[in-house]
Amino acid sequence: MYRADNHKNYPDQVWYEDFSTGQVFVYGAWEMDKAEMIDFATSYDPEPFHLDEEAAIAQGWGGLIASGPQVASIWRRLSKEAFPNAQSVISPGWDAIRWMKPVFAGDRLYARTVISEMRRLDSRPGEGMIKLQNSLYREKEDEVATLSSTWFVRCRPVSE
Numbered sequence: 001m002y003r004a005d006n007h008k009n010y011p012d013q014v015w016y017e018d019f020s021t022g023q024v025f026v027y028g029a030w031e032m033d034k035a036e037m038i039d040f041a042t043s044y045d046p047e048p049f050h051l052d053e054e055a056a057i058a059q060g061w062g063g064l065i066a067s068g069p070q071v072a073s074i075w076r077r078l079s080k081e082a083f084p085n086a087q088s089v090i091s092p093g094w095d096a097i098r099w100m101k102p103v104f105a106g107d108r109l110y111a112r113t114v115i116s117e118m119r120r121l122d123s124r125p126g127e128g129m130i131k132l133q134n135s136l137y138r139e140k141e142d143e144v145a146t147l148s149s150t151w152f153v154r155c156r157p158v159s160e
Contacts, residue, residue, distance in 0.1 A: 022115060024112065028109065030108065044069060072094070079149075091150060099144070116148075117130070
């Protein structure tokens, strides 16, 4: 397992060939901020349980909860910070997003990514496709969300 947030030991550039199926990465630490949760919900997901603590409690949530799309966006931010040198080109999409448990203000979120599939792309010479199975955890053991994602990553140039 590789701690992806330990950039001192990470190469300057990371190519498709530097990844392998089954590889596991653990990274991140994002503290959920109540004001940011409300700001996000106000703009993108204005449900009462995302906007008002009392409303969330009245609906049985135990406190203000984060919007699921915000939680998914936090995974994206953490993954970009964890892999700043990956020669990624684009992500053609995310699949199977699941929010299993509510995320509250003050929770610290961590990520775990497993490389589930890899293949070179005939349609995009010089690139490979990497499928990722991602989980977000509260306090590292309490899984709160999962999603699958795909990266197109450049292959190492022949001259290297």
